[in-house]
Structure formats: C-alpha cells, structure tokens
Amino acid sequence: MDKNCEKSKKETKFSLFFKKMHKKFDYMMFPDDIKCLFCENDIPNFYEKPYCAECEKIIQVNDGHRCIICDTPIDDEAKVCDNCRKHVPNFKKAFCAFVYEGVVKNSVLSYKNDNKRYLAKGYAICLAKKLKDLKIDFITFIPLTKKKLKERSFNQSQLLATELGKILDVPVVDAFEKVKEEATAQKFLNFAERQKNIVGLYKLKKIDLNKNMNVLIVDDVMTTGATLSFCSGLLKNKVKNVYVSAVARTKLKIKLN
Numbered sequence: 001m002d003k004n005c006e007k008s009k010k011e012t013k014f015s016l017f018f019k020k021m022h023k024k025f026d027y028m029m030f031p032d033d034i035k036c037l038f039c040e041n042d043i044p045n046f047y048e049k050p051y052c053a054e055c056e057k058i059i060q061v062n063d064g065h066r067c068i069i070c071d072t073p074i075d076d077e078a079k080v081c082d083n084c085r086k087h088v089p090n091f092k093k094a095f096c097a098f099v100y101e102g103v104v105k106n107s108v109l110s111y112k113n114d115n116k117r118y119l120a121k122g123y124a125i126c127l128a129k130k131l132k133d134l135k136i137d138f139i140t141f142i143p144l145t146k147k148k149l150k151e152r153s154f155n156q157s158q159l160l161a162t163e164l165g166k167i168l169d170v171p172v173v174d175a176f177e178k179v180k181e182e183a184t185a186q187k188f189l190n191f192a193e194r195q196k197n198i199v200g201l202y203k204l205k206k207i208d209l210n211k212n213m214n215v216l217i218v219d220d221v222m223t224t225g226a227t228l229s230f231c232s233g234l235l236k237n238k239v240k241n242v243y244v245s246a247v248a249r250t251k252l253k254i255k256l257n
C-alpha cells in the first residue's frame, strides 16, 4: 500500500509539473497581438481595436446610457442606478469596457479559467481608451488568496493592471491581500448579502499613500461592485479619489434588499 501511495504521490507531482510547464509554454508561444479577443481570428489593427468587425456586430460595448457612478447599463432615463442610490459605493466612478454577456462573457471566463493570459493585452487596450483622460497616480488590483493563486497560476486582475499600467505609463502597486475565501460564493447572494459576505476578506497592505493620490483598482468583471467597493473603502480616507475599472460590467438584475 505504501508503495502504491508513494507512486501515486509521484505521479501527482509529475503531472502537476507538466501542467505548470504546459501553461507557461502556452503563454510564451501564443502570438498575443494579432488575435481578436472574442473569436481569435487574426486581425490587422489589433492596437487600434483588438476585436474583428464580425465580433463587433454581436458584442455590447459599454457605451450606451449607464449609471454615472457604477457604469452599469440603465434602461430608463435615470442618471444613477437603483443600486448606487440605495448603497452608495466607496469608489468615485467605475469604467467598464463591455457588457458582460455572450461572447464577451465567454472570453473573460476563458481568460481566467483556461489560462488565456494573452487576452489581457487586448482588454487593457480597450480599458485604456476609457481611462485616457483620467489622472491616476497608481493602479492596483483585486487580489486572490494564496491558495487560489497557486491553483490558477496567475491573478487575472493583476495581469490586466500590469498591461494597463504599460499602456497608460502608470505604476502598478500590490495594495491588497485576500486573507480568506468567501464563506458562500458571491453568485448565490443578493447585494446586501454580498456586501456582508466579503467583510474581512481583504486587507490593505502597508504602502505609501497620501491625500493627493488618485488610485485605480482593476478587476476582470464587475457584477454588483461589492468587492471593488469594499476594497475602495480600504483606501477611501487615505487618498484623494478611488476609481475602479473592469473589462466587463453586468447589467443590473440582482435583487437589492
């Protein structure tokens, strides 16, 4: 039994090693600046628009009428969504490139779950267009727990922040730590429950801050904005303005109580 146990242990180590190597290899070898973000066909003008004309017809760029605070699309004439009216976020304003639906959703899920790191550059190009007029002193990102980071092998928000920092020429600072996982996955909870569920999960690291700073926090997807708002709250009274940004924004459908 011991021998078998030893053998399977070795196999696990071995297969883990290969899995890791494969992930690295995949990242190094994949041409990262010619592929459409959504269908992965080659496109000629990646740095101007990192998605093709066909995909442009079926995606929703987040440029319609939307909440002036959290950037969620709004169907009626209101300037501020119900969510922000009832629970004022800790950030000043959100900037999200796409609506989180259809091929955009598939792309973002694949980015983090299938290790498609090369997509980060294209996402960052789209976000940079939205953020180009904003004064930012540093960019930071929503962290993963150490365990999750090991499992996934990269932090999707950190990589986005890094690519965005390169384009905007702004430093990226590792400002937060996630000390434990949510007791219940956020997707099963309403807004108020989500807010409660994340209290104490994130901490601010010891970093240099001052009252004149404008900070941007980056995440891959903004659903209710509970996590981004919580982390913004950790910075809020220590800096001048906290802005947040995500590749994609969900339409507000969630129950608000």
Ligand SMILES: [Zn+2]
Pocket: 036, 037, 038, 039, 040, 041, 051, 052, 053, 054, 055, 056
């Ligand atoms: Zn395409």
Ligand SMILES: [Zn+2]
Pocket: 067, 068, 069, 070, 071, 072, 080, 081, 082, 083, 084, 085
């Ligand atoms: Zn809002």
